[in-house]
Amino acid sequence: MSQQIELNETVPGNLSGNRLDSALAVLFPDYSRTRIKEWILAGEVRINGEVKTQPKxxxxxxxQVEIRAAVEEAVVWAPEAIDLDVVFEDEHILVINKPAGLVVHPGAGNSEGTLLNALLHHCPSVVDVPRAGIVHRLDKLTTGLMVVAKTIIAQTQLVKDLEKRLIVREYEAIVNGVLTAGGRVDAPIGRHPTKRINMAVVNNGKPAATKYRVAEKFRQHSRLRLRLESGRTHQIRVxxxxxxxxxxxxxxxxxxxxxPKHASTEFTEILRGFKRQALHARMLQLQHPVSCELLQWKAPTPMDMRVLTVAMRNDLALFQNPQD
Incomplete structure (x- = not known):
């Protein structure tokens, strides 16, 4: 169900000269800049009574700003006592190391047992923050570091920093194939034309760029370090x-x-048994949204990826030094 909302505000001096969408994102922090932009394009924003349709x-x-728009009624999610691996926490932000299998946000088929449910239990005040303070997401089967805002002020600043590429996110991945060198992928990502749950590189997709470097080479695989320049769904995987x-x-x-040819039975079983994408958000660096202190955290590689890496090293060693 949806409900009609009416928002009214006067533009203060400190926002004079700003873009319409960015100014409204500050004036109405409960709503994302993306949603506000949609309202502008739909003709649901008026300035001094005149409809405005240009976000820039x-x-x-x-x-005088007036917004009249329909929004979906918020779903009330229940807090759940789910253990969180907390790496850092103060009164403004929370950094966690997400395990594989934990869904970030409730959705179809995942109404409970998610990170959002856990956050509502761990820090009940985030119920007043949009999306319970979740600033960016990791896929269900991806592990590693995520930052969560505990206040609207912190969330607003972190979202701005994310858009400006001021938040550094570095990942570790194990891929099929042996890369000779690192590089940069600059290719737009959008919904797959036929597989609706997948994303793909498509001409009309949103801009997306990923930097990568080779950390280790094996017989038929590579271990990489990657950094995101954008944050599209499934970006590294795609x-x-x-x-x-x-x-x-x-x-x-x-x-x-x-x-690899002539792989041992043990190595074959480890590869066959690895049932998630080998991807881990290993490092997160950001400027604290309130104190402005530059902070960095690292999360150790999860055990399943370490076991896989050791198996690949052993396979390479056997190939390079065959037993008589």
Missing amino acids: EKVHEGV HMDHLGYPLVGDPNYGGRLRL
């Missing part, structure tokens, strides 16, 4: 598949299992 239009001090080096174990983009 400048606003000036003293003008970009590496686009290059022809899909992530090991990826259920959506990985393709068929690739085994």
Whole structure:
């Protein structure tokens, strides 16, 4: 169900000269800039009574802003006592190390047992923050670091920093194939034309760029370090598949299992048993949204990826030094 909302505000001096969408995002922090932009494009925003449809239009001090729009009624999610691996916490932000299998946000088929449910139990005040303070997401089967805002002020600033690429996110991945060198993928990502649950590199997609470097080479696989320059859904998984080096174990983009010739039974079983994308958000760096202190955290590689890496090293060593 949806409900009609009416928002009214006067533009203060400190926002004079700003873009309409960015100014409204500050004036109405309960709503995302993306949603506000949609309202502007739909003709649901008025300045001094005149409909405005250009998000880039400048606003000036003293003008009256009015928004009349329909929004979906918020669903009330229940707090749940789910253990969280908390890496850092103060009164403004929370950094967690997400395990594989934990869904970030409730959705179809995942109404409970999610990170959002856990956050509502761990810090009940986030019920007043949009999306319970979740600033960015990790896929269900991806592990690693995430930052959560505990206040609207912190969330607003972190979202701005994310848009400006001021938040550094570095990942570790194991891919099929041996890359000779690192590089950068700059390819737009959008919904797959036929597989609706998948994303793909498409001409009309949103801009997306990923940097990667080779950390270690094996017989038929590579261990990579990657940094996001944007934050599209499944970005690393899609970009590496686009290059022809899909992530090991990826259920959506990985393709068929690739085994080196004459692989041992033990190594074959480890590869066959790895049932998630080999992807881990290992490092997160950001400026604290209130104190402005530059902070950085690292999360150790999860055990399943460590076991896989050791198995690949052993396979390479056996191939390089065959036993008589």
